[in-house]
Amino acid sequence: MKHLVLATGCLLASQAAAQTPVLNVYTYDSFDSDWGPGPQIEQAFEAQCACDLVFTPAGDGAALLSKLRLEGARSKADVVLGLDTALMAQARATGLFAPAQVSADYALPLAWTDDTFVPFDWGYFAFVGNADGPKPHSFRELAASDAKIVIEDPRSSTPGLGLLLWVQKAYGDEAPEIWKALSDNIVTVTPGWSEAYGMFLEGEADLVLSYTTSPAYHVIAEDDDSKVALPFEEGNYMQVEVAAMTAHAPQPDLARQFLAFLVSDKAQSILPETNWMYPAVKPATPLPAAFDQIVPADKALLMSPEEAEAARAPALDAWRSALAR
Template sequence: MKYLALAAGMLAASAAVAETPELTVYTYDSFVSDWGPGPVVEKAFEETCGCDLKFVGAGDGAALLARIKLEGERTDADVVLGLDTNLIAAAAETGLFAEHAVTADYDMPVDWTDPHFVPYDWGLFAFVHNADRDAPANFRALADSDLKIVIQDPRSSTPGLGLLLWVKAAYGDEARAIWDGLADNIVTVTKGWSEAYGLFLEGEADMVLSYTTSPAYHVIAEEDTSKAAAMFDEGHLAQIEVAGVLASSDQKDLAGAFLQFMVTEAFQSAIPTTNWMYPVVVPEAGLPEGFGDLPAPDRVLLAPVDSAAAMRDEALAEWLDALSQ
């Protein structure tokens, strides 16, 4: 009888595991790192969903879209988290994403009405440097300096793409000349943000493309005030990061619940001190103290979503041509 009871127990446990729905979310590597939002978000959502939330790191943001395009309807992903406003038009054109029904009281630089994608954080691109070093006030001054910079590849990285669109939004037809000037400042171009920031911290460059919020990490997590974000008088390009549900998902209700969870207190309160970005819905307690001292640019630039693809193609061609000289 003991063996029959043991066997019955094992069968019941196996059935329970089999009945637990699994939600697969493709995202970028830093999101699922030990210090990123992934572990906090996974624990909080699983406490409410009765499911197994599975994050899959897939490089940087731009690499996510490339992977989804390659996998198409065969993808294992239910949700893609980590695209941004510079990629959502191209993502929607694939026809691979379903519409959502999420509503929230957003606090962002733009009104949000996109039918396919839900925002979860936002930030402003900036070059981070050691605070004891004088920083240039614009791209022209950076190009005229002997400062060495690390940037990310726009073909695989959303910050890298953001830099191209930042220069294009600020300079228009003069963007190519800016890249001609910047070419000899670039130490290397990395695949993603993590590699670039690591090289900067190791002293391999004077500045790294990141965000105005990056110094807050050093202040809050390390009690280190030695990093600063350079303020450029051309303005700073805003990045809004988003998530969307795959139309091929067999867990659409659960995926929709996850997108709605993204704009709740449990998710949004984790963003400032794990992803080091601004939340799209300000938590009840407000922003952490270290965020209050962050500089604010005089101008916030936005790349129009409907023309981002054409703008990206032109900017990428200018960038490749300038760096190949």
Template sequence: MKHLTFAAGLLCATAASAQTPELTVYTYDSFVAEWGPGPKIEAAFEETCDCDLKLVGVEDGAALLARVRLEGDRSDADIVLGLDTNLIAAAKETGLFAEHSVDATYDMPVEWTDPVFVPYDWGYFAFIHEAANDAPTSFRELADSDKTILIQDPRSSTPGLGLLLWVKAAYGDEAPEIWEGLSDNIVTVTKGWSEAYGLFMEGEADMVLSYTTSPAYHLIAEEDDTKAAAAFDEGHYMQVEVAGKLASTDQPELADEFLQFMVTDAFQSVIPTTNWMYPAVMPDDGLADGFDTLIKPEKSLLLPAEEAAAIREEALTEWQNALSQ
């Protein structure tokens, strides 16, 4: 009888497990880290969806697109979270993504009407440095200085690609000259953001490519006010991070539910103090104390998605040529 009872229990558990839908989200490593937004968002969504949310870390944003492009219609992912405005044109060209039905009122410096991708946060790229040290106020000044910098590879990292387009948007045809000047400031080029920022924290360089919001992490989470973002006269390039539903998903309704969940307070309130970016929709309680101390770029730079895609290869070639000399 005990064996029969155990067998019946096992069958019931298996049936219950089979009935629980699973939603797989590909995202970047720092999102799923224990200190990132992933664990809190997973718990909050599972409270509402009666499902199993599976977050899969895949290095940085550019690597996300490369992976789903490789996997194609066979991808295990239902949602890709972590692309940005510099990648969405290329993502749409794959034909792998489906339109969404999300309705939201966004609080961002740019209007958002894209039918395929849903924004969840945004920020400005910046070089982070020790607040006690002087910092350059432009790319030209940085290139003329002896400051050492850490940057990310634009072929695998969204900040790395953002830097290319920042220089291109600010200097146009003079971008190769800027990169030639910066080439001897660069200590190393890492595959992703986490590695570069970790090296900076270990004292391997004077500055690291990150975001204007990065000092908020140190101030709020560590009570450390020794980090600052350098304000550049050319302006700062924006990044809007987005998520999209794969057309091949076998959970289309659940995927739509997650995308709509992204613009709710339960998701957006987690973003500022875990992903350390500005939320796409302002949380009910606003931003944490400390965000008011951040630099506010006087000029915002952002190329339209199609233009960013069109000049990407040219900008990448300019960068490679400068660093190979």
């Protein structure tokens, strides 16, 4: 059957190549992997757009933005999918993105008014540990305990930057003290999320900086309920993932259509169990219990893009000197 579809596809492709428009979407690597949302999103969108959706993966969110900046106005990208609020100010300043006028009834813990960047999923950063391990309730309690943590580097990874902004948002001027107090809990700092999570699974640390939705993966895919995510009394910092169309999109209409599709029920119901994040719009069918919120909405912390951009450099300096001992 598959071969028949393939053969028909090839035959049709040769005739239709001239007519079928191509929509180029740049995204981060794990979105387009076989285990990410990419393949299902592609199939669902192609079923309604009479177009060919092509994902081009590039590292993580930050690498994605720098790739687009390297290409500049010559870029063939119609849509960039997978930036977050910490990168939005930089992204906007490039002038490479255009408003898409897409909106939806967002189920985010905060109001969303931006007309250029379309939120498609979100999550909370959280320390993830074992059910029978230490479970501190705040940064102060964590710092006072002898629990060992692995974190990501804010200079090379999005979760690392998220943690930096989290401590900054929760503690402001006291942030350097918190980092100093945490320094003896930190086993090590890794370049990215994969290394940190891998080391945590190996047992190198009690806790790892990840997402509140991480345990959901272990429950749903591995039937393993031994992992827990910790809500903190200060609140947990949010990551809102966004997509936007480029100002020079060769296919602006398709790009708008795709962004609208991204917040439609079809796409939103694909995302939770492939990208392991909360959907930006409440899907028609309820989410599995493993996705139940553990952070109350009034404990959601997030800096505005401008605030985050302004806080980043000084917070980084403080982080580096606090941990460099």
